[in-house]
Amino acid sequence: MSISKLKLAPIYYNIFEELLGEVESGKLGPNEKFPSENDLCQRFNVSRGTIREALKLLEQHGVITRTQGKGTFITEKKFEQEVTRLMGFSEVMKRYGIEATAKLLSLEVIPANDRIRDRLNLLQGENVVAIKRLRLGDGIPLIIERSYFVYSIFKPILAYDLESSSIFELLYQHTPYRLGYATQFIEAVISRDDESELFEISTGSPLLLIKRLVHLIDGRAFEFSEDLYRSDKLKFTIKTAPYEKNDMEMDIIKNKKQTLNSKD
CATH class of the missing domain: 3.40.1410.10 (Chorismate lyase-like)
Structure with a gap:
């Protein structure tokens, strides 16, 4: 499968998002060995450097861990x-x-x-x-x-x-x-x-x-x-409070009135 090079985001980022989606959906499970760089190069039809950038993002997000001599594995669920x-x-x-x-x-x-x-x-x-x-x-x-x-x-x-x-x-x-x-x-x-x-x-x-x-x-x-x-x-x-548009509009009106009063 090749990643379209017409997308605005860098190719490696598109690959990162697709692989992340596979992990989050359960297609790739915790502690499972991750596909090799060669396999990913063939799958996405891109260079090794592009794949490494995608893997670096996955590692930074805590999705995978790379161990020298053993390979790359999906991390346990947090x-x-x-x-x-x-x-x-x-x-x-x-x-x-x-x-x-x-x-x-x-x-x-x-x-x-x-x-x-x-x-x-x-x-x-x-x-x-x-x-x-x-x-x-x-x-x-x-x-x-x-x-x-x-x-x-x-x-x-x-x-x-x-x-x-x-x-x-x-x-x-x-x-x-x-x-x-x-x-x-x-x-x-x-x-x-x-x-x-x-x-x-x-x-x-x-x-x-x-x-x-x-x-x-x-x-x-x-x-x-x-x-x-x-x-x-x-x-x-973190659960947030509901978005209250009316409250926001009232705050905007209040701020406008305060600005006008300060000019008088």
Whole structure:
């Protein structure tokens, strides 16, 4: 099958889109060996350089992985998590039938510095519980959690096993506190040497940085975290509010009136 060279997009991009569609439709499944460069050259009637550009895009999108001496394989399906709902890692893994575990890297009770105190709305001298954990799904490292909890709230569960237990579940089981809303920020970053070692990936690999501020139902801040997610294993979905044309039109009219009034 040849790709039409009359399309406006580069040929390699058209090939990338067609191959991506085959993966998303299930025609090519997870862990299945991907067709070789030679096979793709013959199929699309293009040069090896064009195929390599298409494969590079697929790799950048986390669709395929290339291993020297073994070939190219389709990556496993990513775990999906809703950003609009406060959900712990253990709960997400349970949905997929995956065993969630944790490796406790560090735990200390320390005075909150200016940055953390500001995030958690604490007074000078108040303590936080600083926890760093590596979260794993069926033994595969997926998340590096770097969390700061308000000590006065976290204290009742400090002595419990934080490697095999969900912190949110411990909070519900052993305290009267209940979780409320959270504010989350998502950024794209690349892995540093120490992070790559924990994740067992190459330095400079793409990651997602999720900054999250969790409040209790009474409005008090409980946790501020800066977690790193493997972007080749996890993805996030966001549900938006309905598009309200009337609201937009009212905003435009309001802005026009404000502009006219400012000219008077």
